[in-house]
Amino acid sequence: MSSRRYGPLHGIWAVANRELIKWYKVPFIMGISLVQPVLWLALFGKAMNLGNLFTSSSLQIPGLDLPSQVIDELGRDIMLRVFGVTDYFSFLAAGMLSFIVLFMSMNSGMSLIWDRRLGVLNKLLTTPVPRSNLVIGKSVASVIKSLAQASVVLLVAVLLGMRFRAGLSALDFLGTYLALFLLSMGLSSLFLLLALRSTSWESQMMIMNLVNMPLLFTSNSFYPLQMMPWWLRDVAVFNPITYSNEAIRGLLLGVPGVNLYLDFAYLAAFAALFTGLLALMARWMLSR
Amino acid sequence: MPEGSAAIVARGLTKVYGRLVAVDHVDLDVGEGEVFALLGPNGAGKTTTVGMLTTLLRPTEGTAIVGGYDVVREPDMVRRVIGVVPQEYTADEDLSGWENLMFMASLYGIPRDEARRRAAELLEMVELSRFARVKVESYSGGMRRRLELAMGLINSPRILFLDEPTLGLDVQTRAAIWSYIRRLKDEYGMTILFTTHYMEEADLYATRIAIMDRGRIVKVGTPRELKDSIGGDVVTLNVDNMAAAKEVLRSAGIDAREYDGSLVFKLRDASTALPEILRALMGSGIQVRRMEVSEPTMDEVYLEYTGRRLRDAQASSEEAFALRATLRRARS
Ligand SMILES: Nc1ncnc2c1ncn2[C@@H]1O[C@H](COP(=O)(O)OP(=O)(O)OP(=O)(O)O)[C@@H](O)[C@H]1O
Ligand SMILES: [Mg+2]
Numbered sequence: 001m002s003s004r005r006y007g008p009l010h011g012i013w014a015v016a017n018r019e020l021i022k023w024y025k026v027p028f029i030m031g032i033s034l035v036q037p038v039l040w041l042a043l044f045g046k047a048m049n050l051g052n053l054f055t056s057s058s059l060q061i062p063g064l065d066l067p068s069q070v071i072d073e074l075g076r077d078i079m080l081r082v083f084g085v086t087d088y089f090s091f092l093a094a095g096m097l098s099f100i101v102l103f104m105s106m107n108s109g110m111s112l113i114w115d116r117r118l119g120v121l122n123k124l125l126t127t128p129v130p131r132s133n134l135v136i137g138k139s140v141a142s143v144i145k146s147l148a149q150a151s152v153v154l155l156v157a158v159l160l161g162m163r164f165r166a167g168l169s170a171l172d173f174l175g176t177y178l179a180l181f182l183l184s185m186g187l188s189s190l191f192l193l194l195a196l197r198s199t200s201w202e203s204q205m206m207i208m209n210l211v212n213m214p215l216l217f218t219s220n221s222f223y224p225l226q227m228m229p230w231w232l233r234d235v236a237v238f239n240p241i242t243y244s245n246e247a248i249r250g251l252l253l254g255v256p257g258v259n260l261y262l263d264f265a266y267l268a269a270f271a272a273l274f275t276g277l278l279a280l281m282a283r284w285m286l287s288r
Numbered sequence: 289m290p291e292g293s294a295a296i297v298a299r300g301l302t303k304v305y306g307r308l309v310a311v312d313h314v315d316l317d318v319g320e321g322e323v324f325a326l327l328g329p330n331g332a333g334k335t336t337t338v339g340m341l342t343t344l345l346r347p348t349e350g351t352a353i354v355g356g357y358d359v360v361r362e363p364d365m366v367r368r369v370i371g372v373v374p375q376e377y378t379a380d381e382d383l384s385g386w387e388n389l390m391f392m393a394s395l396y397g398i399p400r401d402e403a404r405r406r407a408a409e410l411l412e413m414v415e416l417s418r419f420a421r422v423k424v425e426s427y428s429g430g431m432r433r434r435l436e437l438a439m440g441l442i443n444s445p446r447i448l449f450l451d452e453p454t455l456g457l458d459v460q461t462r463a464a465i466w467s468y469i470r471r472l473k474d475e476y477g478m479t480i481l482f483t484t485h486y487m488e489e490a491d492l493y494a495t496r497i498a499i500m501d502r503g504r505i506v507k508v509g510t511p512r513e514l515k516d517s518i519g520g521d522v523v524t525l526n527v528d529n530m531a532a533a534k535e536v537l538r539s540a541g542i543d544a545r546e547y548d549g550s551l552v553f554k555l556r557d558a559s560t561a562l563p564e565i566l567r568a569l570m571g572s573g574i575q576v577r578r579m580e581v582s583e584p585t586m587d588e589v590y591l592e593y594t595g596r597r598l599r600d601a602q603a604s605s606e607e608a609f610a611l612r613a614t615l616r617r618a619r620s
Contacts, residue, residue, distance in 0.1 A: 004368070004397055014394035022382050119376035123439070126342045126372040127395040128364055287346055 011129030015137025016144065019111060023145055030149070037100040037153050041160060044222075045092040083224055084255030090164075093157035094252055095221035098244045100153045101146045101180050102215060105187035106208045108142035109195030116199055121286075131286045132279035135192050139275065142188035143181060150180050165254025172251040175260070179251075182267035183244040189274035196278075196285040220245050240270040295320045295447050295479035296341060300350035303336050310336040312503035313350065318481055318496075323473060325490040326483040327590070328500035334483035335375055337500070338451050341481070342372045355447050368396075371445030373436050375452045375483075379424045385411060385435050386420040389442055396443040403442075410438035414468055430461035437468060448472075450482035454489065462486075466493055487586030497586075501594040515584045518592045520556030525569075526578035527551065533574050540565060554584070 023030065083091045112135065115121040124134055154162075164172075195204055216222075218232060219241035225233050236242050243263040250258030296318035303311040311333040318324045326334045339345035341352055343363040352359045355369035379388045386407060393403035411417045414434035419427065427435065433453065440448060453469070454462040470493070473480060484490055490497045491511045498508045507514060526549070527533045533551055537544045542565075544553035555561055558581050569576060 006397055010397060011395055014391065017394065018380065018383070018391050021387065022380070025382065118381070119374060119378045120380060122344060122374050122376065123372065123378035123392075124395070125344050126367055126370065127392070128367040128397070129395050130364070287344075 006128055009133065011127070011133040012137040012140060015124075015129065015134055016141040019138060019141030020144060023141075033104060034100070034149060034152055034156075036103060037096045037149075038156050040099065041089075041093060041096050041153070041157055045089045045096075046160070082227060084249065084257070085163075085253050087161075087163060089160070090157075090162045090253055091224075091249065091255075092222065093154075093160075093162040094249045095219075095245050096153055096157065097150050097176070097180060097248055098183060098219070098241045099216060099221055100149045101184045101244075102187060102212065102241060104146040104149050105142050105184045106191050106212060108138055108188035109191040109193075109198070109204050110201060111138055111141075112192055112195045113198055113201045113204055117201070125286060131282040134286070135196070135278055135282045136189075136275065139185060139188040139192055139278065142192075143184040146184040146188070147177060147180055164252050168252065175251045175264075176248050179244045179247040179264065179267055182264070182271040183240055186240060186267070186270040186274045189271075189278040193274065193278050193281060196281055215239065215241060240267060243267050243270075293320050294318065294353070295322070296324075296352070296354050296481060298337075298341070298350065298352040301337065301340055301347055301352050302349035303333075303340060303345060304348040309503050311340065314500075314503075314505050316352075316498065316505070318479060320479055321477055322495045323480045323482070323493055325494035325497045326481065326500055327485065327487065327490045327497050327586075328483075329485055329594070331502075332500040333503040334500055335451055338372075338449050338481070338483060342370055342449055343367055368443075369446045371440040371443060371448045373440035373448070373450045373453055375455065377432050377436060379432065379435050379439060381425040382423065384421050384423055385416055385427070385438075388424060388435065388439060392439050392442045398443065406442060406444075407438075410441055413471070414438050415464075430457050430464075433457060433461070433465060434468070437465065441472065444476065445478060447479045447481070450480065452483055452485070454484070454486065462489070469493070487590060491586045499590065499593050506593045507589075511586070514586070514589045516556070518584055518589055519554040520584075521554070521558040522582050522584055522588075523553055523555050523558060523562065524578075524580040524582070525551045525576060527569070528575040528577065532572060533569060536569055536572050536574065537565070540568060550578075555581075 079085065079088070085091050112121070115124065125131070129137075191204075191208070194207060198204055218235045219239045220228075220236060221241060225236055225242070228236060243266045246255075246258050247260055247263035247267070249255040250260055250263070294317055296316055298314055298316040301311060301314040301316070302309065314333075314337055316324075326337060328334050336345065340347045341354055341359060343359050343366050347360065354366045357365040357369070359366050379385070380391070383391065389407035389410065390403055393407065398406065408417070408420075411420050414437055416431060416434055416438070419431065424432065424435065437450075437453065440450070450469070454465050457465065466489070469480065469482075472478065482489075482494075494511065496508065496510050497514060498505045499514070500506070507517070509517065524547075525533065525544075530546060530551060534544055534546075537551070537553065542553050542555070544551040546552075555565075562579075562581065566576060566579075
């Protein structure tokens, strides 16, 4: 049996597949992780529909008797100039795709910690799967889960009234998934990196809770960069979520002024950096 | 070197944790096809030794060759030829026994058809076929051990490592596990290295035993050799005149103790030496009413080399295991 040959990717799918089997065995967890982004969509996206601020009913200034079309026209203009689209809901919905990916990818480290605590890892480490592939397999599983969940969020958003740009093509969706894939790969690897030596799921949870909101709010998920104070903007330009949001809004909503090359280059660099780092660190961090 | 070429060779194998020397310059030679036991109490360093031999732990010092490959320089090659059944349970509780085996098979890159055949065969062997589709969560301790054994065999390893394969199991289940292991050995002729603190197990199933204590190997040999090494068989004589008999024995260079109304002494090579002694006793007019010759137990061997009885070690090890199992349950 020792003559069996192993390719450089040996074991990645095997490891990922185990995670996925465990995942779709428990549809409850799948459902639970969808609650947050869908709630955000429904409550925040619908209630905070900023477009309503600039309509004739809310923008009626006493004494100044402007015709309502003018005001509506003005409102649309403001929305377009700030958000790049006329309805805030679509803007937010695009941001929620990155949100669910962040939310799902952060969990990647947990399975490693459990495997270590329950002794499964000791078993995995005596098989011919390279250390790097053990963790990359987990990363891949996390990416697949993230993309599946993102698809559900996208579907819900469409049902709730998300509007795409005119002349949308299949290529735009492909690009959207590519952006989410790169974001997820980078984030999953990052959180696995944090879990490489850890045995404490409590501390991993703490880290997750500590960084998820800041990561979200220092990105353009809720409002565009132009609306941010300068210091926040300076942080947001480093946040990979900013780039996936921008790419997706450019592709799906037709938000103008989007530099797709920059977005994808940044996301690819982010994914490559952390996946590479993870593979490298796993080699010596997993052995004792 | 017993039985063919070497499957495992270790020289000066050492593992240091901070200031604790968990394994201290261990030398091992395990021949191809041997069933080799590492016998020792809690904390002796058995698991740590197995960890280094199975590429899980990096030795602080020393070398080990397993299946012809160096565990530090060619760990990937070592991993291909070994099977490991760790002390802890390692099956995924959320998956069924079948799924666990298929997962293990995929880690070894075994093609699906072959994996299915092998998994079915192994489940059959450890008598878990009926529970193949049941989640491991609901397996009993004995069932889990059997599954672990099957998982360690999925890649048809040349060398199998078993770390306390029967820890915490009742007597029947232990016997069952050993009957599977023996069958394996007969069928596939693999080399087996197991750790245990059950002396009977080492005595019954091992071709050779290494007694380990505080990180060191204090004695290696076949069960026979180990027992012989502590001064031969134990002879118990019931005689009419104890004092006179003792005198006769002393003149033959034997130091006998009185125990429970009988004389007890150790005798090397009893089958040839005993007739001489009986002749001498009867020559002095002493009547021998009853006579018993027994082999020394491994317990006595163990006491001789470690200064401790293994019975105590055994109890505390089972406690530790029970504690771990409780903790594991508590988390879910
Ligand atoms: N990761 C570690 N860090 C520090 N000390 C360790 C570590 N692993 C083991 N030890 C120590 O090394 C010694 C040997 O442990 P080991 O688990 O090898 O013993 P063992 O013979 O397998 O015992 P048992 O019968 O309880 O399984 C013990 O004193 C243990 O506390
Ligand atoms: Mg042990």
